Amino acid sequence: MSDNQQQKEDKTTFLHAFKQQIMKAWQPVPTLNSTIIVFAILSTIFLVFGIVLVVFTNKIIDVKVRYDTKCSTINYPQSDSGFVPAMCTVNFNVDEDMEAPVFFYYQLTNFYQNHRRYVKSKSVVQLQGNSVSYSDVSNCEPIIYYSDLRKYLYVPSNLADNDYAWPCGLIAASLFNDTFSLTGPNGPVNISDQDIAWPSDISSKYKNRDMTKQWTNVENERFMVWMRTAALPDFRKLWGRIDQNVVAGSYTIQIANNYPVDSFDGTKSFVLSTANAFGGRNSFLGISYLVMGIICFIILMVFVFKKFKQNKPKQQKEN
Structure with a gap:
């Protein structure tokens, strides 16, 4: 028998054994x-x-401070020039030195971002900066047009009611919009909004189209972080990073208190935290x-x- 014939026969035998599930197998007996x-x-x-x-x-090292009870007043704008955020000041202590980078989070409780209707309520095509038709934004229901968005938050008057809300959808409309300004023993502490979102989100998933027709900047990394919905009702999201050591001592934080939590019986906190591998x-x-x-x-x-x-x-x- 030649080598070619032997190879063909071996191959046929193997295929037959494989099809009939009679191949040799290791069956250990514990x-x-x-x-x-x-x-x-x-x-x-x-x-x-x-x-x-x-x-x-x-x-x-983890420093958490609840502030919704200390910043109870929230001002809502009535016109383009009439909005003055409700500012409040919170004092707190850092007991140990925190080595850079220090991450600044906001924490919400009782907020169910994992609801199916909420998770679906966005337009991927729109967020990538492409022109859209109604079919592209239909998933954004109940917030498709600026007239829908105005029921939930303030929208500048130059944006027409019958235009598509840019960005549309419930996730974007519920964007966390409190802001923070931190001062420590050695003066102001810069909280950067860079390098807090996923690199894939920054590079390809979020592009502005025309800022004159948008109610917010979708290329802002804080917006990108918010758009990644949380699996649990109590969650933290990264608001910024501090690229300097945070020394132990007394700190003061000024908060623009724009985000209401009473409607869902939630709480708001900010968190300073270090990280490891x-x-x-x-x-x-x-x-x-x-x-x-x-x-x-x-x-x-x-x-x-x-x-x-x-x-x-x-x-x-x-x-």
Whole structure:
């Protein structure tokens, strides 16, 4: 038989075995010893990772201040020139030095951004700066035109009611618009709005078309951060970053209090936080690893006890 004929025959045999599902396979049979080894390895991995994550999380400095109760007044504009934001001042302390970069978040509670109708209420084509037809903005319902948007927030008078709201939709219309100005022991602290959004959002997903026909700037990174909806009703979103060390001491923050939370029984807070290789302060992942490690260790002890009981009769017979 030639080499070509042998190769064809091997190939035919392989295809037949594959189609009939009779190929050779490794089918390990777990034993008591192998099970003990597997659970010993798993418990070690989970416990080590859990301890590391908890230690790293505890090193993160996190300063949170609720301010909706301290800044209760909200002013709504009546005309293009008549809007004066309700300003309030909040004093707070930073107990430890925070190394740059320090991240500045706002935190909302009881705000359900994961509602299906809310999540769908935007136009991807419009946000990319392209011209749109009604079919492109139909998902924005109930906020398609500026006449719809005016029911929810102030819109400059030069934007016609029958024009498409740019941007349209519920997500954009509920944009968080409080602003913050921070002053520390050494003077004003700059909170930058650069490098806070995802690089993919900055490069391709958000483009202005004509600012004279838009009610807000979609290329602003704070807008991009808001448009990424949160999965849970209590969430933090990045408002800016501080590229200098924040030293311990007394701080004052001036807040333009524009965003109402009473309608959904929510709260507002701002948060100053450092980060590490695993991100910001979040103990959930570390605790999850520890819980899984403890569960695997308990199962391991059960199998070790079972092995001990099996070996005991053998030792008695030998004696």
